[in-house]
Amino acid sequence: MISFIIPCYHSEGSVGLVIDEIREVVAQRPGFDYQVVAVNDCSPDNVLSVLTGIAQKDPKVAVIDLAKNGGRHNALMCGCHFATGDYIVFIDDDQQCPADRLWDLMDPLLHDAADGRGSYDVAIARYRKKTQSRFKNFGSWVNDRVATWLLDKDPSLKFSNFSVMKKFVKDEVIKYTNPYPYLSGLMLRATRRVINVDMEERVRTIGVGHYSFRKSFSLWMNSFTAFSVKPLRIATGIGILWAVLGILMGIRTVVRKLMNPAIPLGYSSMMAVLLFSTGMIMFMLGLIGEYIGRIYISLNKSPQFVIRDTINVPKKRKRGKSR
Known part of the structure; x- marks a missing residue:
């Protein structure tokens, strides 16, 4: 059986x-x-009414x-908890994914x-040309x-x-219980048998995209902080580098002053160095604070998702928060 998980937001049409x-x-x-698991991500339109009507006619939805x-x-993670198929498909609600x-x-x-290692565990569509805006394309490239x-x-x-x-x-993905899931990273954490399949992304014909810059930045932060301590190691390396440079600059200043007492103190250069180094310190503190804040929120058991109601879901599988 194939389970299709559809996160729904502003998609009543x-x-x-x-x-x-x-x-x-x-x-x-x-x-x-097939099984369809449609997750209404608290959409402000009438998508819940549309889904309710479909589910009442089709018990497989x-x-x-x-x-x-x-x-x-987060919506996809919720759907994964209720997907019962042998294969789980992530597909969007806007018809841009080529379901055919x-x-x-x-x-x-x-x-x-052909490599003799059996079948792949994950397959991901790779679009030759994306139909989203240049800004989103740039964001996708950075991500x-x-x-x-x-x-x-x-x-x-x-x-x-x-x-x-x-x-x-x-099954491995849903073991992740923190409130900041990043599905691509979770899949790569579970297996490296992943392959791309080339296809063309469809042009949106109904509605407009609602994935804001804030959500895109939040997703980027999830990928940046959830699976590696490399950013902290870079912060440590930069701190050590600037400490060494500061010592060397201090020694150079003292030597020059001893050799030529008439040399004036460089106020402008000193301020520039101070401003730059202070900015770097604040950036590193913010990065460390981001990690600590996420650990704090996770320890408080903040849920990945909160379920208000379900349709065509067995009562014993109904959950009000993440595992």
Whole structure:
């Protein structure tokens, strides 16, 4: 069985079409059944009513209504807790993910690869040309560079919103209980058998994107601080470097003053150094504070998601917070 997890936000006009296309595509392979887990991320439009109507007619569609908006990755984590399929597909609610290419995406997981190491565990769509704005493309590029560095990701591997993973990867992903999930990093933490499948991203035909700069920055911070202490090590290295430079500059100043007492004290250069070094110190303190703050919030058991209600979900699986 294939479980499709759809995070829903401002998509009352498109999410029904996405579910209809999922039914049509799965029907192409009679040996497969499907489950849809639609997570309403506290959307302000009528998407919950649309999902409720669909779920009442189709018991294979489960609806989870979140009590507050937590973002796409938190909604996906919520859906993972209720996905029961052998394969778990992440797909967006705006029709931009090419659902008609599902079997191309799943093929590396269903058949052994040519390298003799069996099938892949995760497959991710790689779009040759993205339809989002230049600003978002730049943000995606920065996020990719950071992920490559922090997660030791293959530079040729690209992330997107359309992907599929095996059940054991999902089971490993949901062991992460902190309130700042980053799905790409969690998948790479579980397995390195990940492959890209080239395809074309569709152009949005209904509505507009609602992924703000604040949410993009928050996601970037999740990837930056959740899986590595490399930023702290860089902060330590910069601190040591500036301490050594300060000692050398101090020695040079003393020697020059002893050799030529007439040399005036450099007020402007001193202020420039002070301002720069102070700025670096504040940056390092902020970075350390970010780590400490996230640890504090995690220790307080802040939930990844809070569920208000569910439809077509067994009562024993119903949860009000993250594991």
